[in-house]
Amino acid sequence: MTDMSRLPTPEQASEAASGSVLSLRGISKHFPIRAGALQRVVGHVRAVDGVSFDIRPGETLGLVGESGCGKTTLGRLASGLLSPTSGGSYFNLDTAALSKLNAAYALPEDARAAALAPLEAAHGIATMPKAAQSRFRRNCQMVFQDSFSSLNPRHLVIDIVGRPLRVHKEASGEALTERVVELLEQVGLGRQHLYRYPHQFSGGQRQRISIARALALDPELIILDEPTSALDVSVQAQILNLLNDLQAERNLAYLFVTHDLSVVEHMADRIVTMYLGRVVEAGPTRTLFDAAAHPYTRALIAAKPDLAVDDPQVAKFAALDGSIPDPARPPRGCHFHTRCPVATPNCGWELDDIVRLLERSEDLFESLSDVSRHSDFAGELAFEDEGSAERLAQALRSDATPASMRSAMESLTVDGRTLRVRFQEVGEVQLSDRGPDHIAACVIKDA
């Protein structure tokens, strides 16, 4: 799934003057779906599908999207907890190495391997030598959402926070205790908490312990997987401020994974929006909040509770209806077209959209006997009785069907019990430049 066009263009690369802590290129994670007695693979859930971005030193990159869009999987890929199905992650690239990486990915696929080889050896997380891998482990830490489950209930705070130091043989005995106290004090806890079990703390305090553990090895990057979603609002603010303070003190980079737009507005320098495993938009926080190019990003921002919904422009996006489509069989064209309030005929309307419409009307769906596909865009629907095909055709020509979907149909004929339909064929929507450091994947170019 490494797709050229989803990668930053050379102009964007040149803006990343200070290099990158972690660069993902065309990274994918597909989980097999198994079925039957023999557990054969019948398909793949594309949890993450060809994602590329850079995390620059000292910045906070917000990764947003609904539940199930693959952002947590991406966080785990970035931290090395999961290994990707394809694509690469590269650690600690200086400006020169980053532009080499971008140049390599600009090459056609067959020539790319040779250009990448030296970069893979020095920076590729899966391919670099052991010493470098250990350096990556120390420099890339993670804080999890569930502070109950992320601290071993049988370990004392001193063992939890001191463990990274023990593993990497940085301190032991008295020195270790002092280092742990220092770390606890940095996150607002203290010496009196050393010999306690996690269950003796509140949710916010436990998250502080998690943060102290992540800080122990003085990392350059911390991946924060919804670190505040499980906390009360007041405690949330304390933890976010703590994270901000720590970033200022230590020049930390954060990958902040969240579904909470207000948090990301407060925290992030740049935002990456994900939908169904792909990046649909990426850009500076201010740009996205003021002028998001992708309707999905606009919908997420409009869904923020504190915005005035009287504004008709906002209201249009505020209530996204429908659920996320099956990631094992993502929609054609733009993945978002099934729910998009401003969809056009060019957004990838397809046969599956008729099936989705049918699912909403029970009697029609029940009389559907067969769907034969010529392609994703053309095919025949056979019904058990005469009336259904005609009724569906009428529905498809009426206002009940989105106007953009109606215009996307090149032909629609009823032949007895079968309905023949053909949509215009549309390719995948690619990420394109929308301004400085701002990319989006939408067919509407001047939103």
Next chain:
Amino acid sequence: MANTNIEGAPIRRRQDSALRVRLRRGGELLGLILSNPTTVFGLILIFGMLGMALFAPWLTQANTPDPYQMPRDWGALRMPPGTPGHPLGTTNTGGDVLYGVIWGSRTSLQLSIVVVGVTVVIGTAIGSIAGMVGGKVDEILMRIVDVFLSIPELIFALAIAAILGPSFTNIILSLCLVFWVKYARIMRAQIILVKQNDYVDAARVIGDSRLNIYFRDILPNAATPLVVQATLDMGAIVLIGATLSFIGLSESGIAEWGVLVSEGQAGIASGRWWASTFPGLMIFLWALAFNLLGDGLRDALDPRTESRR
């Protein structure tokens, strides 16, 4: 917070140390276990029988050369309880029932400790490998386990013991071959469950080795149900061992409760109840005691009660 004064300032507690806190926690756990009267009753029974096993040579005149063989008093066959020198009576062949009861506790202890010890180790190892490695290895190991599980424990052990020939050692061996399966199943399920906790991922992100993660994070959090099951099985194994002895898969003449019940049962119809009843009662008490303790442990170690502390 217990350790802050009214102004909220922390009170320094210099005496705190990891060892002290762990001891205190152990004490709390012990207190929780002992707060249940039936558990305490089970423990008293167990200690009583352990004492009996430990002091067997002082409580009776040990038979020579092998104290585990019943001494025969050919001048006092089928004597009722209360006979001088034989307070619990004698068997058909002049064996002292009291001697059998006391030395039988040693035999039972041997049986249950060896079988539980060996099977817990084997079961933990196999269950851990299946749960940790997963995939094909897991699949193969679990199908083997399924084969074992498809045959009832008692019948399987009986078949093996019969093939190996009648002896007490072979009973131990056959039970070892059968009982590990249950532990492998429990361990695998627990490991798969515990592995999903974020603290396991957290340890991986830190860069700790798989072995360390297994021993520090996974095993300690997965072991509780196994400990409970093992305790319950300390009783169950003596019961099954006695059954196998009863039907003649042990040497006759050894001081073992099942053998004694078996040898005495012929006399019950003629009113000589004592030769079977006393060893039978011991089997019952042994199984009861470990069941009570096992249940108590299950309640005390239950994570839902744990979080309340």
